[in-house]
Amino acid sequence: MKKLVALILVFFPMYMLGQTTDAKDEALSAVSKFCTLLSQYSNGGTTYLNNDRKIFDLCSSQKISTFDDIKSNKEVMLNSYLSLITRQYKNHLKMSFSQPQFVEALTIPTVQLIKKYQNFEGGLALASQDLKVDGNLDVYILIDVAQTIPSLGIQTKRKFIYSVVEHKLLAFIVGNSPFIMMCNAIKAYSENNLGKALNYCDKALANERFDKKFACAGLAINCCLKMNNYRECYKYTPYLGEQKEIYNIMLDCMLAIESKDMNKAFGCLQILAESKVANYSDCQALLANFYANGYGCTRNRQKALDWYRSANKEGSAIAGYMFWIDFMYVEDKDDENLDFKEGEIYNFIKTSAERGCLPSFYEVALCEANFNNTEKEGYWYKKGAELGDIKGFVSYGLWLSSVKHNKQESIYWLKKAVNSSNLSSYLEHQDIKKYGMETVDDIKKLLYCVEHDIPVPSFSGTKEQFEECFRKVSEQMSSSSTNIPHSSNSYSNSSYTGSNTSSSTSYTQSSYTYRKRSKPFNCPNEDHPVAGFSVGYVQKQWSVKSDGEKFKVGYWDDSKFISGVQAGIRVEPLFKYGFGIDTGLYYEFYYSKSKPQTSDGVEFSPSMQDHSLYLPIHAEYRLNFSDSFQAFFYGGVGFDLVVASSIKTNSDILEYEDDDAYHSLDFKKFNASVEFGGGLRYSCFQLNFTMSKGLLKMNSSDEMMIKQNKMMCNLSVMF
Structure with a gap:
C-alpha cells in the first residue's frame, strides 16, 4: 500500500537540465539594448530621462536583481540601482560594456514520474519507470558581459538571465545569483546527485527576493521524496503559496499510511479527492480503494464504485486497474445490488490499459x-x-x-x-x-x-x-x-x-x-560483436637499400617517417576454438612538412599530403579469457593504394613541375605487405597494434631497392 500511495501522490513539479539554442539571438539583442540604454543613462545626456522606462520594459519587473556601485556587490533591485546612479553620481557615472557573449541555454521542463507505467504490485516496474516531460516551464538564456567603470577603476564580469517564455531579462547579476543556484540544482538533480541539488535549492530559497521559489521548492520536494525523506518535505511547502495546505495534506496522507494510521489517511484522501490539484483523479481512485476494502472507514462498495467512476472520468490511469482488482477478484454479496452498466467492468480495465x-x-x-x-x-x-x-x-x-x-x-x-x-x-x-x-x-x-x-x-x-x-x-x-x-x-x-x-x-x-x-573450447559468445568503427595513428616510411647500405627515411631526407591518421570499418568474424579473420577497409591521411630549404637563394618549406586506402586480410587467434576480456594476435597480408597525393611549397616564386608527391620520387602507388600484430579487447573496446613490412619494390630504378613499411595503432568500438 505504501508503494501505491507514493506512486499516486508523488506528482510535485520536477525539473531536468537540457540544452537549446532557440531564442539565442533574441536574448543577445535584449542584452545589447539593455547595456546601451544603461550606459546612456549612467553617462548622462539628453536621453537618460526616457531610458529608465525603456530599461524597465526589457525586464520582467522593475525589481529584478542587480547590484550597487560594485564596490560592495550588495544586491539591490534594478529600480534602486538606477536611483543610486541618479542620486550619488548625478547621472555622470561613465560605464561601458563588452560585446555580449552567449554562455548556455538551460531548458527547464516540468516533468513527472511516469507512474502510469509503474507496476505498484511490487514487481520489476523499475525497468519501465521513467520521467515524462509535460511541457517546458521556461528556457533561461545565460549571457556574459564585462562591465567597466573607469572612474572606480573596476571591471566586473556580469551575467544576464533571459526568460524565453516571458521575453524578458530576469537578472543582471554576478555568479552567486539564486537563479544560477537553481540552475545548478537542476543540473545536480539530472545527474541524480540529490544531496547536492537540495543544497543548491536551500541557497536559492534563502534569497528573500528570489521570485522562482515555487519552482525551486517543487524541485527540493522531489529530492526529498526520492531520498524517502518525507518529513523533510514540510520544510519546503511554505514556498508553495496557496497550494501549501493541500500539499501538506498529501504529505500527511503518505506518512499516515506509512505508519498504518488508516483513519487519518482516509480523512486526508477525502479532502484530496475533492480538490483540483494535479492528479486529484488518482486520489479519487485511492479513496475508492479505501471504501471498497474498508480501510479507515466503513466498507461501502457503492461509494467505491461512484468514486472509481469519477476517477475514470477525470482521466486517472490507475482507476480502471484498481477497480478491476476490487470488483473482479474480490467477491462481495453487496455487489449484486450495484448498478453496473453493460460492459462497464471490461471498459474500465481497457481504458486503464490504453492510458498506459x-x-x-x-x-x-x-x-x-x-x-x-x-x-x-x-x-x-x-x-x-x-x-x-x-x-x-x-x-x-x-x-x-x-x-x-x-x-x-x-x-x-x-x-x-x-x-x-x-x-x-x-x-x-x-x-x-x-x-x-x-x-x-x-x-x-x-x-x-x-x-x-x-x-x-x-x-x-x-x-x-x-x-x-x-x-x-x-x-x-x-x-x-x-x-x-x-x-x-x-x-x-x-x-x-x-x-x-x-x-x-x-x-x-x-x-x-x-x-x-x-561450448567448444575457447569460443566467444554468440553475440560477440564482429564489426566496428576504428580510428588510430599510422606511420609510413621507406626502407632503402643502395650500394650495400640500408637506411630508412620518411618522404624528406631529414625525416625517418611520415605520420598520419587512419579511420575505417573493422570486420572480425570469429569461429570455433579461437580462430577468426581480421579484415576491413580504412582511409589514411598523411601530412608531412620538411625543414626549410633553399633553391636559387630562395628559402621555402615544402609539404606533402597523401590520401590512401588500406585493406588488411589477416588470420587471427583470440584467447577468450572471459565474455568481456580477450587477447589476440594475427598475421597476414595488407594492401595499400594511394588515391591522391600532392607536394607543395609555401613560396609564390617556386613550385614543383610535378606536384604529385609519388611521381616526383618515382614511387609506385600500390603496395602489398606482410603484416603481424596483436591487441586486447575489453567489452566493446578494442586496441590493435600492427607492423607492416613491404613486399613489393616501390621504385623503378635498378640502382637501389625501396620498400614501404608501416606501423599502426588503432582503437576500435565494436558493435
Whole structure:
C-alpha cells in the first residue's frame, strides 16, 4: 500500500537540465539594448530621462536583481540601482560594456514520474519507470558581459538571465545569483546527485527576493521524496503559496499510511479527492480503494464504485486497474445490488490499459484471449515486453511460441526474462505464481521447452497446462543421456545454466535443474560483436637499400617517417576454438612538412599530403579469457593504394613541375605487405597494434631497392 500511495501522490513539479539554442539571438539583442540604454543613462545626456522606462520594459519587473556601485556587490533591485546612479553620481557615472557573449541555454521542463507505467504490485516496474516531460516551464538564456567603470577603476564580469517564455531579462547579476543556484540544482538533480541539488535549492530559497521559489521548492520536494525523506518535505511547502495546505495534506496522507494510521489517511484522501490539484483523479481512485476494502472507514462498495467512476472520468490511469482488482477478484454479496452498466467492468480495465497502466495490459490480454482475439492478446503482451516488464517478456515469449510458432523471437524474449538481474525478487510479488511459475528455474524450464520444441501453452493457459509442459521436460530429462542435445540454431544462448545431472536423476518441482550446454573450447559468445568503427595513428616510411647500405627515411631526407591518421570499418568474424579473420577497409591521411630549404637563394618549406586506402586480410587467434576480456594476435597480408597525393611549397616564386608527391620520387602507388600484430579487447573496446613490412619494390630504378613499411595503432568500438 505504501508503494501505491507514493506512486499516486508523488506528482510535485520536477525539473531536468537540457540544452537549446532557440531564442539565442533574441536574448543577445535584449542584452545589447539593455547595456546601451544603461550606459546612456549612467553617462548622462539628453536621453537618460526616457531610458529608465525603456530599461524597465526589457525586464520582467522593475525589481529584478542587480547590484550597487560594485564596490560592495550588495544586491539591490534594478529600480534602486538606477536611483543610486541618479542620486550619488548625478547621472555622470561613465560605464561601458563588452560585446555580449552567449554562455548556455538551460531548458527547464516540468516533468513527472511516469507512474502510469509503474507496476505498484511490487514487481520489476523499475525497468519501465521513467520521467515524462509535460511541457517546458521556461528556457533561461545565460549571457556574459564585462562591465567597466573607469572612474572606480573596476571591471566586473556580469551575467544576464533571459526568460524565453516571458521575453524578458530576469537578472543582471554576478555568479552567486539564486537563479544560477537553481540552475545548478537542476543540473545536480539530472545527474541524480540529490544531496547536492537540495543544497543548491536551500541557497536559492534563502534569497528573500528570489521570485522562482515555487519552482525551486517543487524541485527540493522531489529530492526529498526520492531520498524517502518525507518529513523533510514540510520544510519546503511554505514556498508553495496557496497550494501549501493541500500539499501538506498529501504529505500527511503518505506518512499516515506509512505508519498504518488508516483513519487519518482516509480523512486526508477525502479532502484530496475533492480538490483540483494535479492528479486529484488518482486520489479519487485511492479513496475508492479505501471504501471498497474498508480501510479507515466503513466498507461501502457503492461509494467505491461512484468514486472509481469519477476517477475514470477525470482521466486517472490507475482507476480502471484498481477497480478491476476490487470488483473482479474480490467477491462481495453487496455487489449484486450495484448498478453496473453493460460492459462497464471490461471498459474500465481497457481504458486503464490504453492510458498506459502497465498491470492492466495483462488483464486486457486475458480478456481478449477469452474472446478468442489472439492478435489483440499478443498486442498487449508485446506492449508490456517493450516497456521492459518481466511479465511482458514471459507472456509475449509464450504467445509467440504457442500461437505464432515463432521459435526464434520466442527464445529472444524468454531469454530477456531469464537474464534479468532481478527476476527472483520480481517473481516474489507477481501473480504469475498461479500459473506454476514461482521460481527462476520455472522460467528457465519454459525457455528449455521452447528450445527443444516441447509445446508450451499461451500465457492465458491454465496451471494444469503448464504442469503438463514441465512434465514433458521431466520425461526428456530422465530418458536422455547425460548430455541432452541442444538446438544448434545461432540464437541459442548459454547465459542460463544449471548444474549437470546424470541420467538417473529424477525430476521434481523443487530440485529441477537442466543441463549446461557445452561450448567448444575457447569460443566467444554468440553475440560477440564482429564489426566496428576504428580510428588510430599510422606511420609510413621507406626502407632503402643502395650500394650495400640500408637506411630508412620518411618522404624528406631529414625525416625517418611520415605520420598520419587512419579511420575505417573493422570486420572480425570469429569461429570455433579461437580462430577468426581480421579484415576491413580504412582511409589514411598523411601530412608531412620538411625543414626549410633553399633553391636559387630562395628559402621555402615544402609539404606533402597523401590520401590512401588500406585493406588488411589477416588470420587471427583470440584467447577468450572471459565474455568481456580477450587477447589476440594475427598475421597476414595488407594492401595499400594511394588515391591522391600532392607536394607543395609555401613560396609564390617556386613550385614543383610535378606536384604529385609519388611521381616526383618515382614511387609506385600500390603496395602489398606482410603484416603481424596483436591487441586486447575489453567489452566493446578494442586496441590493435600492427607492423607492416613491404613486399613489393616501390621504385623503378635498378640502382637501389625501396620498400614501404608501416606501423599502426588503432582503437576500435565494436558493435
